[in-house]
Amino acid sequence: MALAVDVALKRGAFSLEAAFESGPGLTALFGRSGSGKSTLIHLIAGLARPDRGRIVVGGETLLDTGARVSVPVHRRRIACVFQEARLLPHLSVRGNLGYGRFFAGRRAGSAAEIAPVVEMLGIGHLLDRRPAGLSGGETQRVAIGRALLAKPRLLLMDEPLAALDEARKAEILPYIERLRDEAGIPIVYVSHAVAEVARLASTVVVLEDGRVAAAGPADAILRRAEILPAHEAEVGALLDMVVEDHDASGGVTRLTGTAGRLVLPHFDRLVGSPVRVRLPARDVLVATQMPVGLSARNVLPGRITALSPLGEAVMVEIACGEVSVAARLTRASARDLGLAPGLAVYAIVKSVALDPAGVGTGRRTLEI
Amino acid sequence: MLGLTPDEWVAVGLSLKVASVATLASLVPGIAVAWLLARRDFYGRALLDGLVHLPLILPPVVTGYLLLLAFGRKGPAGAWLAEFGVVFAFRWTGAALACAVMGFPLMVRAMRLSLEAVDRRLEQAAATLGANPLAVFLTVTLPLSLPGILAGAVLAFAKAMGEFGATITFVSNIPGETQTLPSAIYTLTQVPGGEGGALRLTLVSILVSMGALLASEVLARRVSRRLGSA
The missing domain is CATH 3.40.50.300 (P-loop containing nucleotide triphosphate hydrolases)
Known part of the structure; x- marks a missing residue:
């Protein structure tokens, strides 16, 4: 300690x-x-x-x-x-x-x-x-x-x-x-x-x-x-990931981690370097089926682990791989989609919602 | 230069010596007392503050007479110090003591103001970097309050150059021993035909005081440029 x-x-x-x-x-x-x-x-x-x-x-x-x-x-x-x-x-x-x-x-x-x-x-x-x-x-x-x-x-x-x-x-x-x-x-x-x-x-x-x-x-x-x-608007999951590659012509950088893959607007970091990405809960959409014809690049499959009311909204916890992503939806959305713990869903994030300037370097030291 | 007579040169030299010694000797006690008054809250603080300022308010003759009572040959402090061979009565050292006492409140006042103006947060930062309290004082507090300390010293020096009442009461007016510039000017004004000498010494007085002020101004400016605040 x-x-x-x-x-x-x-x-x-x-x-x-x-x-x-x-x-x-x-x-x-x-x-x-x-x-x-x-x-x-x-x-x-x-x-x-x-x-x-x-x-x-x-x-x-x-x-x-x-x-x-x-x-x-x-x-x-x-x-x-x-x-x-x-x-x-x-x-x-x-x-x-x-x-x-x-x-x-x-x-x-x-x-x-x-x-x-x-x-x-x-x-x-x-x-x-x-x-x-x-x-x-x-x-x-x-x-x-x-x-x-x-x-x-x-x-x-x-x-x-x-x-x-x-x-x-x-x-x-x-x-x-x-x-x-x-x-x-x-x-x-x-x-x-x-x-x-x-x-x-x-x-x-x-x-x-x-x-x-x-x-x-x-x-x-x-x-x-x-x-x-x-700071309601800013809460969300933190994902520790690794830079997989850069797509210069598409203007994006791809990250990979236990949650799956994320695509961000291009930022300058060596391939293989660990990074930490903040996923604000209000920028995360939830779909019950794999969406088609969607502009958003980031679709993470997962399973709902918890729903908790938050004022007029609902916080949905979705386990994607070993990590958990939080999404903030209106009560109406949650009700109409029939969201419940155990349901398989897709967490969707627009690439441009992820701010490369907010990307930190991942921690190389292990937590004890 | 200035057409001073040898006797007048003696008075000028003596005054410079007395004022320098008075200023240098009161520097460390002055900083110490200023620091105590600026930074410490202790029992008897108001008393110390009053005591330091007393010479500023008392008639100089009274201060001189009190010094005579205490540091005269038969005074308690004087008799005790005489055993160690330190004599003030009717010596130039007594003139220096009188000047130091009279200039002390001015010196302490200027130093105290500048010590109070030092950003305590800088001292805290120094302490977190491993500096003990004495090191913090010597490497942060003192350099940062240098302009005020210089100003205090110059004020004390100027005051010492002009001190008259306490000096003449305490150590009299002995040419070559205790006859400083003001005493010499006073004596010259009391004798027929002394006006010329009085005027010349007055001129010297003005020159020395102006020189001291200018020097302190230049020094203070250099210091504050170094501190980056100019």
């Missing part, structure tokens, strides 16, 4: 009482603003103290109010990437990168190598610049590099993309994926954006008013509309 948290804190009208555990890979703390995500990050980092609680990282107890244990911030070896980056303005990019590295080197006797991190984040050309002269995306990449070079045993990222526009987000997301897959450091990632969480997270912890509303594997959480009421 990479991280185990069980804390309680009360500040005026706000109270936080949260317990969760997370493994390697990326754990998303998901919730709207004011739900306690950032407070939780501050508690884990040691920048704030809970009224009572326990925090264990990588087997070492960093906080145990019962046993009067509280490791100070600078000895926790938990690096943070903040929303506002917080680069030191009086140091160059090189100076910022070297800052945590210096202390890590004194502690561990050897410092992390700067070159691979600089290369991974593509910030080699910025080394002699001042933070004030960097763009938002560059600033965040330097902040990520600085955190990595501090050789942390846990990386906290507090809405690192929230202050960036869509283009800059798209620029940084691949770096965070590489970080997750290559650096081997567990990450706790705070976000209130479903797309980000769907793309990055292996585990999702949903916070609501300072309480853990749900926690579990990303795929299991992100399809449950009842625990993500504010």
Whole structure:
């Protein structure tokens, strides 16, 4: 277990009482603003103290109010990437990168190598610049590099993309994926954006008013509309697939996985590379017979496992191979088609409904 | 240059020495007190704040007399320090002490404002990167508050160059030992035919003060350019 948290804190009208555990890979703390995500990050980092609680990282107890244990911030070896980056303005990019590295080197006797991190984040050309002269995306990449070079045993990222526009987000997301897959450091990632969480997270912890509303594997959480009421339009299945081939003339990329095949608008990724695709439930159609003369390219055969009411709509869970796809239909559609658990159906998705920009790289590390 | 007489040069040199020593010696205590007032909440904080500001409000003569009572040869602090060979009474060191005390509130005020303006979130970030509190202070807080610290030092220096009341009360007006620029100007205005000398020293006074201000302005600008905020 990479991280185990069980804390309680009360500040005026706000109270936080949260317990969760997370493994390697990326754990998303998901919730709207004011739900306690950032407070939780501050508690884990040691920048704030809970009224009572326990925090264990990588087997070492960093906080145990019962046993009067509280490791100070600078000895926790938990690096943070903040929303506002917080680069030191009086140091160059090189100076910022070297800052945590210096202390890590004194502690561990050897410092992390700067070159691979600089290369991974593509910030080699910025080394002699001042933070004030960097763009938002560059600033965040330097902040990520600085955190990595501090050789942390846990990386906290507090809405690192929230202050960036869509283009800059798209620029940084691949770096965070590489970080997750290559650096081997567990990450706790705070976000209130479903797309980000769907793309990055292996585990999702949903916070609501300072309480853990749900926690579990990303795929299991992100399809449950009842625990993500504010994001009804975005819930859906997550499919881990592999790039099978590209059809340049047709402008599409084909993916294959245990659910079957998916065709997406063309995107640039090597054949054979693992990818993760989000299938929003409201973009999934259901047919009781194999459709003919249909423009939609993605027809996944499966069997209904569950129907659950969701306001005026119905969520239909369809098992396709080993994975499960969720479709959101009106009650009338479900009734007229006679949908019921056990019925063999086809889940249909238009290719263009699948956004290549939202395709994440699949996780190469195994979940434990 | 300026046609100063040797005696007048002595007064100028002494003033520069007294002001420099007063400023340099109060730098570290000044930063410490400014930091305490800016960052710490402790019992007696208001008292410390008041004590630091007292010389600003009291008549300088009163401050000088209190210094004489405490640090004079028979004063409790003076007698004790004399055992270690440190004597303030009627020495230039006493003039420096008087100037330091008088300039201290100005220095602390400027430093405190700039310490309060340092973004605490940057200090937090440094701590998460492994810097202990002292390292955070030396590598983040201090460099970021440098403009204010410089401003405080320059203010204290300028104040020391002009300090008169407390100095003359505490260590008198001994040429070559405690007769600083203001004391010399005052003395010259009290003797017949001293107007020329008084005017020349006044000119020097203005030049030194202006020079100090200019120097601090240039330094502050360079610092803030380095911080990227200019």
